[in-house]
Amino acid sequence: SREELVTIAKNVETQVLRIPAGVQDYYPAMYGGLNTVLLGITGDSLLRHSHILAHNLESRLVLVYSGKSRNSGINNWGVMKDFLDGNKEVQSHMRAIQEAAMDLEVALKTGRFDEAARAIEYEMEARKRLAPTITTPEIDELIAFAKENGAKAAKICGAGGGGCVMFMTAPSEKFTLIKKLRDRGTQIIDFHVDSDGLSVNSY
Known part of the structure; x- marks a missing residue:
C-alpha cells in the first residue's frame, strides 16, 4: 500500500x-x-484538499532556483535533539512554526490567500531564527527583489542554504513577477501540482 x-x-x-x-x-x-x-x-x-484549491494556490505560486546548490542550512536532527533536551529558544521557534502551519491550513481552506501569505512569512521568520544559515545574502537579495515586484511571501524550500525559493503573489501579478525575475537572470522553474502521486509502470 x-x-x-x-x-x-x-x-x-x-x-x-x-x-x-x-x-x-x-x-x-x-x-x-x-x-x-x-x-x-x-x-x-x-x-x-480539493483539486480546485490546489489549482487556486498554484495560480499564485512562482518557483525559482536561487542560483546556488543546496547546502543544508538546517540540521533537523540537531534541532530535534535541542528541542527534546529542553532548549527553550528552540521550543519557542518550533511552536511558532507549528502555529504558522495551522494558520496556513485554515487560511487556504477558507480561501483567504492574503492570510495564507502572512502565515508563510511568519513561518519563514521563525525558521530563520531557528537556523540563520537557512538563508544566504544572495537569497535575501533575491527575496527582497521579488517582494519589490509583487511577491507577498517567500519560502525557502527544504533545508535551505541554497536550492529553490517559492514566492506567493496575486494571480494578476504572477506573470509580471516572473518577467521581472527572468530579466534579473533568475531561473524560473515551471511546475504544476501533480494530482496522482507515485505511479509505477511495469514493462
Whole structure:
C-alpha cells in the first residue's frame, strides 16, 4: 500500500543517514495533490484538499532556483535533539512554526490567500531564527527583489542554504513577477501540482 511505502522510504532514509527521518517529504510524492499531514500520537494521517484549491494556490505560486546548490542550512536532527533536551529558544521557534502551519491550513481552506501569505512569512521568520544559515545574502537579495515586484511571501524550500525559493503573489501579478525575475537572470522553474502521486509502470 502507499502507507507502507511511506514507512519503508522513511526507514530506509533513517538507516542510510543514521539519523531519524520524517514523513513530510514522502506523503506529497506518494499521493500527489494538496494535503495536510497530521502527525498524531496514534500515527500519521493525511487530509486531502480539493483539486480546485490546489489549482487556486498554484495560480499564485512562482518557483525559482536561487542560483546556488543546496547546502543544508538546517540540521533537523540537531534541532530535534535541542528541542527534546529542553532548549527553550528552540521550543519557542518550533511552536511558532507549528502555529504558522495551522494558520496556513485554515487560511487556504477558507480561501483567504492574503492570510495564507502572512502565515508563510511568519513561518519563514521563525525558521530563520531557528537556523540563520537557512538563508544566504544572495537569497535575501533575491527575496527582497521579488517582494519589490509583487511577491507577498517567500519560502525557502527544504533545508535551505541554497536550492529553490517559492514566492506567493496575486494571480494578476504572477506573470509580471516572473518577467521581472527572468530579466534579473533568475531561473524560473515551471511546475504544476501533480494530482496522482507515485505511479509505477511495469514493462
